[in-house]
Amino acid sequence: MKKPILLIALLALFVAGFVILRDHSIDLESVRNQVGTLQDWRQSNALLLFALFFLAYVTVTALSLPVAVWMTLGAGALFGFWQGLLLASFASAIGASLAFLAARYLLRDWVRAKLGGRAAAIDAGLKRDGAFYLFTLRLIPVVPFFAINLLMGLSPMPVLTFHLVSQAGMLAGAAVYVNAGTQLAQLDSLSGIVSPTLLLSFAILGVFPWIARMFVNILKRRKVYAGWNRPASYDRNLIVIGAGAAGLVCSYIxxxxxxxxxxxxSHRMGGDCLNYGCVPSKALIKSAKLADQMRHADHYGLRPVTPQIPFAKVMERVHRVIEDIAPHDSVERYTELGVEVLQGHARIVDPWTVEIAMSDGGTQRLTTRAMVIATGAEPFVPPLPGIGDVGYLTSDTLWEALRDREEAPRRLLILGGGPIGCELAQSLARLGSQVTQVEMAPRLMMREDEEVSALVRASLEDDGVKVLTDHKAVACGTDEGEKWIEVAHEGQAHRIAFDDIIVAVGRKPRLTGFGLEELGIKAERVVETNDYLETLFPNILAAGDVAGPYQFTHTAGHQAWFASVNALFGWFKRFKVDYRVIPWATFTDPEVARVGPSETEAREKGIAFEVTRYGIDDLDRAITDGSAHGFVKVLTRPGKDRILGVTIVGEHAGDLIAEFVLAMKHGLGLNKILGTIHIYPTLAEANKYAAGEWRRTHVNPRLLALLEKIHDWRRK
Structure with a gap:
């Protein structure tokens, strides 16, 4: 209750100040008269007048009243240049700090609640560069100082930092006006003080810190490159290491x-996505889905059949799909585009030199202006005792290992309950494997909401997967030729026999063997980069899985644009990589797609939100297709249609999410989606109906009551 009372009191003081100022015209003549009156009183009360004037200056500054200029002129006229500058400098800084503290106490929590997740990013930027921006703005008197006081009060900047930087930044402007005040009798108008020349001088003064900062950055770069011999000329403008999604896009640009x-x-063009990830897994999922539909053909009025599954043919199709897509990423295609493609292992020798151990046994050294590290990621295999003795498979190796088998693995154990583990568990179960899935976390797909995890688990179990969550793998081994894994659950350990095991507990970036350690480039979990994807050396950048923070093909391509443009044109203009709207999908059946925070994440981060939900079981097209399950869940700002995050579970969720991604990217709300025509009958109508659910809950009941009365009146 204290905050509203204090806010009302401050507003009352502000209004009172404006009323008083309105009744007393303020111009040069009135200031001269007031100064003349006070000069006589000053003869016998100099110290008291200084104190009262100081207090008055602090008050008008704290209340953001528009008389600070006149007060500064008065300070110069009454006390002379040095005493006037002392008074104006300290009084203005103290008043500004009071306004700063008032904004922080009264408004900061409310503004942060409105900003939600964006507040943390803004805080991080201001914490890093806030003092610099404040000093620059204080040097330019065109920017309203009261606005700076209030806005900075919403930031995490320490009050002492704000006070000292403000006092230093406002000193030049205060000196100009105090000096003008010493010549008050000769002034005809303020235009003599605030002349275009003076404003231009202040603008140049404001730009000076940026020039100084640029100079400091140049010195830092020189220090980073000290001890390295820069080539006199370069063989290439850009060298890209790795031909996965990020590397291919960088090369293309x-x-x-x-x-x-x-x-x-060094290996296959197209990287992990084409050869081991997205492409083969989705081809496998399609075959598995068709087999499942055959078993449940009675859902469509047909006679169900038990599918005959020649597993080798299924795997043959998977590899044929890879071969059909491979030309898009081939050496021939990129050579035609103008890219020189070299097959070999690259190692960075110095900031401008790459040594390539060619596949044919030779070695080649090339110098380059810039380079991009796009070496991707590989499956992480935990240090589980005995894991190396049982012949484990990963999402990289299973495609070749299972290629010629006539049947799917009979007893298959999948270690891991993330997206890769869930996709493989469901698909291989539908293709004939007895699948046991082991996950040490309390539920599958921990990044999603609990209801999503539960729905995916139920679907997997319907397909015959034995799901063991909260089970920790302890060891692997063989006993009389039979492979086993020991798992612990609630303090009890037991063994599970299997024929094949797929380790799908995550992926780790490929960091070793490329010369990063020798150059001092930090690469622990990922290659450490700044907001521009630059490493320790600004001309060496990283993109894709090796750079993090996401391990998706589409984010690798997204980063590649920023990495390549900054590498080639950073000397002129650099671009910060944009992670504001990142979607992803897990291609289980039903699919799970998301953009923005989940309900669980929003709650953990303290983001204010409301939930709108539409059940796809009510959608006409889903009913006709026999896929009437799942939902669209939208998080919005309380009372607003602005979209914070969306989760879709259902058929083609990965396709349906695109409309919300577009809306979030361009600031479109649910009302815009509701007002867009969607073809009937399509699954895309689910998005419109979700928007309609939001609209229905935000209709003004008083307005509806009024409309009812109007309609009643018109019938009479």
């Missing part, structure tokens, strides 16, 4: 802008 670019790949 470089070639499209007519740069001389070399792409180095």
């Amino acid at each position: 470089a070639a499209a802008t007519k740069a001389k670019v070399t792409l180095v790949e």
Whole structure:
């Protein structure tokens, strides 16, 4: 209750000040008269007048009343330049700090609640550069100082920092006006003080810190490169290490802008997504889904059949799909685009030199203006005792290992309950494997809401997967030729026999063997980069899984644009990578797609939100297709249609999420989606109906009551 009372009191003081000022015209003549009156009184009360004037100056500054300029002129006229500057400098800084503290106490919590998750990012930026921006703004008197006081009060900046930086930044402006005040009798108008020349001088003064900062950055760069011999000229504009999603996009952009670019790949073009991840797994999922539909053909009025599954043929199709897509990422295609493609292992020798151990046994050294590390990631295998003795598979190796088998693995154990583990568990169970899935966490897909995890688990269990959550793998081994894994649950341990095991507990970036350690580039969990994807050396950048924080093909391509543009044109203009709207999907059946925070994440981060939910079981097209399950869940600002996050569970969720991604990217709310025509009957109508559910709960009941009365009146 204290905050509203204090806010009302401050507003009352502000209004009272404006009323008083309105009744007393303030111009040069009135200031001269007041100064003349006070000069006589000052002869016998100099110290008291200084104290009262100081207090008055602090008050008008704290209340953001528009008389600070006149007070500064008065300080110069009454006390002379040095005493007037002392008074104006300290009084203005103290008043500004009081306004700063008032804004922090009264408004900061409310504004942070409105900003939600964005508040943390803003705080981080102001914590890093806030003092610099404050000093720059204080040097430019065109920017309203009262606005700076209030806005900075909402930031995490310490009050002492704010006070000292403000006092230093306002000193030049205060000196100009105090000096003008010493010549008050000769002034005809303020235009003599605030002349275009003076404003231009202040603007140049305001730009000076940026120039100084640029100079400091140049010195830092020189220090980073000290001890390295820069080549007199360069063989390439850009060298890209790794031909996965990020590397291919970087190379394409470089070639499209007519740069001389070399792409180095030590294994297969297309990287993990084409050869081991997205492409083969989705081909497998499609075959498995068709087999499941055959078993449940009675859902469509047909006679169900038990599918005959020649597993080798299924795997043959998987590899054929890879071969059909491979030309898109081939050496030939990129060579035609203007990219030099070298097959070999690249190692960075110095900030401008890459040594390539060619696949044919030779070695080649190339110098380059810039380079991008896009080496991707590989499956993480936990240090589980005995895991190496049982012949484990991963999402990378299973495609070749299972290629020629006539049947799917009979007893298959999948270690891991994330997206990869869930997709493989369901698909291989539908193709004939007896699948046991072991996850040490309390539930599957821990990044999603509990209801999503429960729905996915129920679907997997319907397909015959034995799901063991809260089970920790302890050891692996063989006993009389039979493979087993020991798991612990609630203090009890037991063994599970299996024929094959797939380890799917996550992926780790490929960091070793590329010369990063020798150059001092930090690479612990990922390659450490700044907001521009630059490493310790600004001309060496990283993109994709190796850079984090996401391990998706589409985010690798997204980062690649920023990495390549900054690498090639950073000398002119750099771009911070944008992670504001990142979608992803897990291609289980039903699919799970999300963009923005989940309900659980929003609650943990203290983001204010409300939930709108539409059940896909009510959607006409889903009913006709026999896929009437799942939901669309939208998080919005309380009382607003602005979208914070969306989770979709259902058929083609990965496709349906795109409309919400577009809306969030361009600031469109649910009302815009509701007002967009969606073809009937389609699954995309689910998005419109979700928007309609939000609209229905936000209709003004008083307005509806009024409309009812109007309609009643019109019938009479």
